[in-house]
Amino acid sequence: MASQALPYRPHNHQACVSQALADARAICRAQNARLTPTRERVLELIWQSHKPLGAYDVLAELTAEGQSAAPPTVYRALDFLQQHGLVHRIASLNAFIGCAHAGENHTGMFLICRSCGNVLELKAPGVSGAIEDAAKAEHFKAEDVTLEIAGLCPRCHSESRHD
Amino acid sequence: MASQALPYRPHNHQACVSQALADARAICRAQNARLTPTRERVLELIWQSHKPLGAYDVLAELTAEGQSAAPPTVYRALDFLQQHGLVHRIASLNAFIGCAHAGENHTGMFLICRSCGNVLELKAPGVSGAIEDAAKAEHFKAEDVTLEIAGLCPRCHSESRHD
DNA sequence: CGGGAAATGTTATAATGTATCAAATTTTCC
DNA sequence: GGAAAATTTGATACATTATAACATTTCCCG
Numbered sequence: 001m002a003s004q005a006l007p008y009r010p011h012n013h014q015a016c017v018s019q020a021l022a023d024a025r026a027i028c029r030a031q032n033a034r035l036t037p038t039r040e041r042v043l044e045l046i047w048q049s050h051k052p053l054g055a056y057d058v059l060a061e062l063t064a065e066g067q068s069a070a071p072p073t074v075y076r077a078l079d080f081l082q083q084h085g086l087v088h089r090i091a092s093l094n095a096f097i098g099c100a101h102a103g104e105n106h107t108g109m110f111l112i113c114r115s116c117g118n119v120l121e122l123k124a125p126g127v128s129g130a131i132e133d134a135a136k137a138e139h140f141k142a143e144d145v146t147l148e149i150a151g152l153c154p155r156c157h158s159e160s161r162h163d
Numbered sequence: 164m165a166s167q168a169l170p171y172r173p174h175n176h177q178a179c180v181s182q183a184l185a186d187a188r189a190i191c192r193a194q195n196a197r198l199t200p201t202r203e204r205v206l207e208l209i210w211q212s213h214k215p216l217g218a219y220d221v222l223a224e225l226t227a228e229g230q231s232a233a234p235p236t237v238y239r240a241l242d243f244l245q246q247h248g249l250v251h252r253i254a255s256l257n258a259f260i261g262c263a264h265a266g267e268n269h270t271g272m273f274l275i276c277r278s279c280g281n282v283l284e285l286k287a288p289g290v291s292g293a294i295e296d297a298a299k300a301e302h303f304k305a306e307d308v309t310l311e312i313a314g315l316c317p318r319c320h321s322e323s324r325h326d
Numbered sequence: 327c328g329g330g331a332a333a334t335g336t337t338a339t340a341a342t343g344t345a346t347c348a349a350a351t352t353t354t355c356c
Numbered sequence: 357g358g359a360a361a362a363t364t365t366g367a368t369a370c371a372t373t374a375t376a377a378c379a380t381t382t383c384c385c386g
Contacts, residue, residue, distance in 0.1 A: 139317035154302035
């Protein structure tokens with residue numbers, strides 16, 4: 001069995017991208033939302049790795065491809081993708097990452113490696129439950145959860161001990 | 164008994180401020196850190212309410228008081244206060260709030276009311292434990308947790324139902 | 327009181343995100 | 357099919373948040 005989650009070990013990443021794009025098309029079709037070429041291209045760029053990408057990094061790639069793009073181009077596409085649950089914004093990094101559980105109606109929990117930069121998105125029902133309980137105990141109506149854990153992924157952690 | 168946590172109901176807020184400043188002085192003395200006038204004044208400004216304050220809001224108040232302040236003045240003071248556990252940065256708001264549990268070595272969990280803007284900081288050991296477990300299951304070494312819940316505080320929630 | 331460290335002042339600039347309005351495209355509905 | 361409405365995109369300008377770099381001052385310690 002694999003000891004480490006996908007982002008932390010070599011894998012056929014093109015499969016991740018293809019899957020994400022296929023899911024996105026299906027989700028947009030189901031929601032009657034228009035996954036236009038720019039939006040799809042931005043999603044693909046975001047998915048180019050498991051590291052979060054800044055909006056201006058996306059912009060740079062678009063302009064490098066010859067597209068006439070400005071900041072609003074990118075932010076609008078990212079807003080659309082977020083609203084349809086296809087990407088997440090990582091608040092602690094001001095960056096964006098492809099959603100690993102698109103369409104599953106989840107509360108994202110992100111493990112962010114400060115060494116290699118890769119991010120793993122978990123579902124962690126136990127955590128979500130504990131958060132709901134804590135909010136409920138204060139009579140607080142939770143609507144949106146930001147949960148980002150910075151640290152060392154298994155790979156970088158084991159390497160750092162072999163110095 | 165009180166049904167709502169402090170930030171969500173009227174209270175003698177000056178007592179919060181005095182307590183926070185007294186704690187800060189004690190903590191800095193214990194750590195041999197210098198709580199200079201600017202740092203102390205920034206902490207006091209941050210504590211002027213239970214709503215997070217932006218760095219440039221702090222800056223505006225400092226300049227209004229006649230201090231010759233620039234962005235680095237504020238960010239340096241905030242960095243110092245964060246390092247000594249006296250304020251927290253709310254990543255989802257790009258703003259800062261006084262630490263409600265200074266010196267207690269905790270993982271902050273923030274309940275942020277999107278209506279009134281007040282923030283309650285909780286300790287929630289159950290949540291921290293669940294997060295640690297989830298990270299451990301992925302062999303991830305957690306170092307820093309960002310946990311921010313946006314929603315409606317008890318007060319705003321009950322008001323919104325009486326429309 | 328002198329030498330080094332810490333803190334502050336100052337200017338400039340980087341990085342991230344939005345407002346606004348015009349033009350083009352797509353959808354809707356007759 | 358074609359006109360009106362809604363959505364999407366283009367383009368310019370600007371707002372907000374944060375940092376780099378270097379000079380100056382203040383404080384601590386011997």
